[in-house]
Amino acid sequence: MYIKDLDSFRESLEFLEKYRGIEKKFIIDSLKEGIASAYSKTYGLDSEIEVDIDDDFRISIYRVKKIVEKVEDAEREISLEDAKKISEDAALEDEIMLEEREDDFRRNAVQNAKQLVIQRIREAEKNNILSKFQDKKNRIAIGIIRRIDHSGNVFIDLDGIETILTTRDQSPTDIYKVGNSVKVYIVDVVTNSKSTRIHVSRRDARFVKELFAFEVPEVSEGIISVKSVARDAGSRTKVAVYSDSEAIDPVGACVGNKSSRIKSITDELNGEKIDIIIWDPDLSKFISNAIKPSEITEITLEDKGEFHVANVKVKEDQLALAIGRKGQNARLAARLTECKINIEVI
Structure with missing residues (x-):
């Protein structure tokens, strides 16, 4: 018996190997196992069943029997005399494979084994993905x-x-x-x-953080830390950077010679504007840096337990810059610093 819709079956094997990373041999072996299991259950057999699928995808089902002098279990054993009729080389204590002829079952063999094959494929796909990407x-x-x-x-x-x-x-x-x-x-x-x-x-703010590690060696080596990122994807991102080394200019290193590094990042983001600012352990200074390009005149902090409220005062000519277009600058600064920021004119 041959697998129905052979071309479709071959295409499925190619697809699973190419796009799911599951080898054809694994799928064929799973199909054999499924057919053998389904056959045993269908006919209530307790004997060993072997399934062969040749290069042309012809399915053959065999019952394995032990060659004995006196048969005590007809399901598992065959006499030497009967075995010799099948193979002249048959010998006592050997095993012989007898091809089964239940055509009704053979016509539906693949369908009967379908659930087990699907289960095996899912397990293989899961293991393949986990092995390749769990640590990535x-x-x-x-x-x-x-x-x-x-x-x-x-x-x-x-x-x-x-x-x-x-x-x-x-x-x-x-x-x-x-x-x-x-x-x-x-x-x-x-x-x-x-x-x-x-x-x-490609929308996640952490994508930008990893792009800095990808393009800036000092970030990937841990010399410069990307402390936080706030992003309006496709429009603007604020990135807070810091270095323990006084010899390192973290902003300059991220920008690169002739802006080469930051250009690679903005090109990857299709022109998205990126503000690189200095992170500071002093929250007031950090907020002042985050609200740039606006200059802050005065800032007071209120500790609300789970978060801080920053009351920021700016001159009137700095208000538009502090808030930004559609409130973007203030919104990103608040996300970057994890503070609620209130902006007032002094």
Whole structure:
């Protein structure tokens, strides 16, 4: 018996190996196991069942019997005399494979084994993803765009594993083209009873943080710390940096010679504006830095337990800069410092 819709089956094997990282041999072995199990259950057999699937995908089912002089268990044993009729080389204590002829079962063999095969594939896919990506969470990965669906979701090949960059995880300024390489931030490896998937994003503020580590050696080496990031994806981001070394200018190092480093980052973000500011352990100074380009005249802090309230006073000609277009500058400064910021004119 041959597998029905052979071309479709071959295509499925190719797809699972190419985009799910599951080898064809594993799938064929799982199919054999599933057919053997289904056959034993269907006919209430307790004997050993072997299944063979040849290169042309023809399925053969065999019952394995031990060759004995006197048969005591007909389900598991065969006499030497009967075994000789099948194979002249048969000998006592050997095992012989007898091909089964239940055509009704054979016609539905693949369907009967389907659930076990699906379960094995899910387990293999889960293990494959976990082994490759569990230790890559919170890092940047580079993949190839394979397709884009009608809703705008982008399907990416990450080291042989297909993952989806959904529209909600895309930056508004992103442009995607099939065949292009793309950087994504690995948010998590999500596992449930039905599947395991890689959650990736280009909208997450941590994507920008990892881009700094990707482009600035002093950040990846720990000489400069990216303390916090606040982002309006596609528009503007504030990044707070710090270094213990007095010999290091953290802002200058992140900008790079002739702005080369920051340009690489803004190019990756399709022109998104990035403000690099100095982090300071003194919260008042940190807030003053975060609210730039506006100059603060006075600042007072109120400790509310779980958060701080910063009452900031600026001159009238600095108010628009402090608040920013549609409140963006104040909003990002508040996120960056994790404070509620009230701005007043002095």
